[in-house]
Amino acid sequence: MKACTRDTYGEADVLAVRDVDTPTPAADEVLVQVRASSNDRGVWHLMTGRPYLMRPFTGLRAPKVRVLGRAFAGTVTAVGPNVTRFGPGDAVFGTSGHGTWAEYTAAPEKLVAPMPANVSPEQAAAAVISGVTALQALRDTAKLRPGQHVLVIGAAGGVGSFAVMIAKSMGATVTGVCSTSKVDLVRSLGADDVVDYTREEVDARGPRYDVVVDTAGNRPLSLLARALTPDGTVALVGGEDKQGLLLHGFERQLFAPLTGLRHRRTMRNVLTRENAADLAALGELMSSGAVTPAIVHTYPLADAPEAMRYLAAGHPAGKVVITV
């Protein structure tokens, strides 16, 4: 089968689309013919092997898994003997640790959900990582309630665009933060208000947000605390710090609860836990029309390295999808 692979860690130049063996599903896995995958920062981390802290898990000197990608949507073609929920011909979406920028991938049944009939493979693949992260940040980390006011920092990005739509579907008032060229995109996602961060800082309007979801990760936590109501919650999703080779800025999240104590505000780290139930919940949100993934760029598998170059440039809008 064709797949986008690499033999070493590095930037997008290490990627090549070539022929590799089709995977064989383990006892608890489904084999899926991939129709679409997507790109996100997590895939960039797997490609570069940065932060170094992850290398004991991903391969010390070279990546253990040569095929890139984590999200997929497609059709089941075979199942392992212990699989009970799926059979050949089922349309599914989910995550795999074996690489998904490929014509086929194998994935554990517990990380796979049925793909609703009125949701396209491109939409489903776009939602897998970023949508589940946004859902868990709002529902589990911030415990968002209807009527609350949410500030989404990085509202035009992968996680942020889903956070805007999911928060609206949960009955919240949403203010999105983005740069000037993305204001229209964020409004189109349903944001009630938009802060253009090139003109206004997020605390300029005082302590008015019950929940702050931060996906950009580059503001002092003291500043986020100033934007928060006294019993509000900051949910720290991430951010990129290319200078921090060991932790890549993750220390900001790691120490968030302590920093929160200092500022007398609740600050929590978001650590996504992929699972079939949350994928199914997202499937329902997409099927009902409450969430429509903001797919801004689509690349065929042959151009997958370009999909990575676009993301790595640093300011993507919406989701980047790869079609197979």
Ligand SMILES: NC(=O)c1ccc[n+]([C@@H]2O[C@H](COP(=O)([O-])OP(=O)(O)OC[C@H]3O[C@@H](n4cnc5c(N)ncnc54)[C@H](OP(=O)(O)O)[C@@H]3O)[C@@H](O)[C@H]2O)c1
């Ligand atoms: N905790 C977890 O389990 C988890 C899960 C998924 C992702 N993450 C992390 O979360 C982060 C975001 O992921 P993503 O996939 O959403 O990334 P993304 O698609 O690259 O989006 C990042 C967004 O940040 C915005 N941004 C950059 N500088 C900004 C600033 N100063 N103020 C406001 N917005 C700014 C960019 O928009 P502009 O062009 O408008 O600046 C961009 O849209 C990444 O670091 C990723 O690794 C963590």
